[in-house]
Amino acid sequence: MLIRRAGQIRTLALCLALSVGLVSMARAQGAPLPSWNDGATKHAILAAVKEATTAGRPGFIPVAERIATFDNDGTLWVEQPIYTQLAFALDRVKVLAPHHPEWKTEEPFASLLEGDLSGAMAGGEKSILEVIMATHAGMSTAQFEQIVVDWLATARHPRFKRPYTELVYAPMVELLAYLRANGFKTFIVSGGGVEFMRPWTEQIYGIPPEQVVGSRIKTSWEMTPEGPVLMREAGIDFIDDKAGKPVGINAMIGRRPMAAAGNSDGDRQMLEWVPTDRPRLRLLVHHDDADREYAYGAKSHVGTFSDSLMAEAKAKGWTVVSMKDDWKRIFAFTP
């Protein structure tokens, strides 16, 4: 299982190595953050990192305390038109449907199988939870990992027609690498499922599994004739969103972040959890680029960036990134 997984991940990673990895690294060896346009945003990032790493400056941070936490959906990769993990769940419903004849009449599955997403989601959070539990539970953690890896190898984004793992923001991948080059330890802190992210974050973002914090399903220990497994149970263990983000950061990391990046109301408390005693990097990605990606925010259900979040960002001097103005390119595959 591990060997098969390793092989597949390697294939997955190889497609990206030249595009994201090597290009970013090569560029990073020149001027930092090459996919960022010159301007106030880029300068604010460079100034914050310089402040954090220059001994004697008021904002200097000892290396051990250089913790940077990044949201994933909408901050590091595309979250429209639906979260990638929801796209995964919907595909799983189709795959599993033959084993669940009852889904033909049971909501939200009946609507889903007829391709009626908004009908399926009419039940709100409860419907989403039912879909997640039906598709994410009832197997071992190792089996789930394999399912995720297999799906990512073939699934394509409906608009960009590319593997989801290519739909990561080149400027943010550069920022992660730049922070690491400056002694920061980079973490993902996402509302997404931790075991949905861990199989690929190391190859795509350079962030190993043990530095991924996310929402969790309950798991239980089981000893089988082939050895122990952890079974994924149909119950939520932890939701890593909103006030759950600092709670998750405290439980998993045990230090407050000294830099944080997000893109929605779900990231508000994480950014507030960065100590305010000194100048620090607090960054919000604003999706205002319908041509190259998506324009949404206050009006979107996915990745809501409310007016009150924008007001707080302005009042507190957080760095708001305009994808349109601040990013030279969005993806590694675009010029």
Place this chain on the structure above:
Amino acid sequence: MLIRRAGQIRTLALCLALSVGLVSMARAQGAPLPSWNDGATKHAILAAVKEATTAGRPGFIPVAERIATFDNDGTLWVEQPIYTQLAFALDRVKVLAPHHPEWKTEEPFASLLEGDLSGAMAGGEKSILEVIMATHAGMSTAQFEQIVVDWLATARHPRFKRPYTELVYAPMVELLAYLRANGFKTFIVSGGGVEFMRPWTEQIYGIPPEQVVGSRIKTSWEMTPEGPVLMREAGIDFIDDKAGKPVGINAMIGRRPMAAAGNSDGDRQMLEWVPTDRPRLRLLVHHDDADREYAYGAKSHVGTFSDSLMAEAKAKGWTVVSMKDDWKRIFAFTP
């Protein structure tokens, strides 16, 4: 708060730097594991590490996967006559008693305040939980950290008359350093409270807060006029013991350990969670040295090392460490 904490930890650490840190480092530069007697146990450890780090060997482990998990109480430091964290809780009961006149008549507090530990513990787990909640909840995470640091600075072990942070096993501190020198990332996976350990594990073991997995109390986000805090609530979030250890390792680390060390039945599942497809280091410390430390095991309530655990260790070829025979010295302060 952070500055005060840093100063105190530095003082705490300085006392140990020369004894544990520098001495271990200096010795480590010579032959590895100098506090271990030559013999089958030491050779098994050296062989396992060589196997893991030699390319082409069947047991070779890529660096990214070199995860080593260590229990704390009884594996890295003394757990007798009572867990250090329980000693902390008992001292807190005395400190807090003036604010709780009702404790004079309420168990388990009444017995505790009269110095009758076994009477207080007659209620079993429920009593312990009441003491933990009364002493570990109702303050912010930052306040709790300060309380722990303050306590460790003055508390002394009843037998050894030393700070608890000096009662760490020199051979195990060497083993941690030796594993790290060989590319392993070392984690603590303890039934103890994660926030009781994190303030000092980096200085004492070289293990940073983000690599400490432990039991957790519930926390909740609160915005105060002075900024956000995480409040410690009187409820258990997670018990990192027995089958909880692999569950916690999966939730927090997301990889299976390739080496693990424990000392009691609470560590059984963690050791079982090390993949068995290849030779790997699985180690159990056996407390059989009443002269230099303690002799306990099958008959002890604290750190029970049952006959069935010993039988499993023998059947599966786990490395059982005899403190008496395998350790040249127990503590850094002993010759």
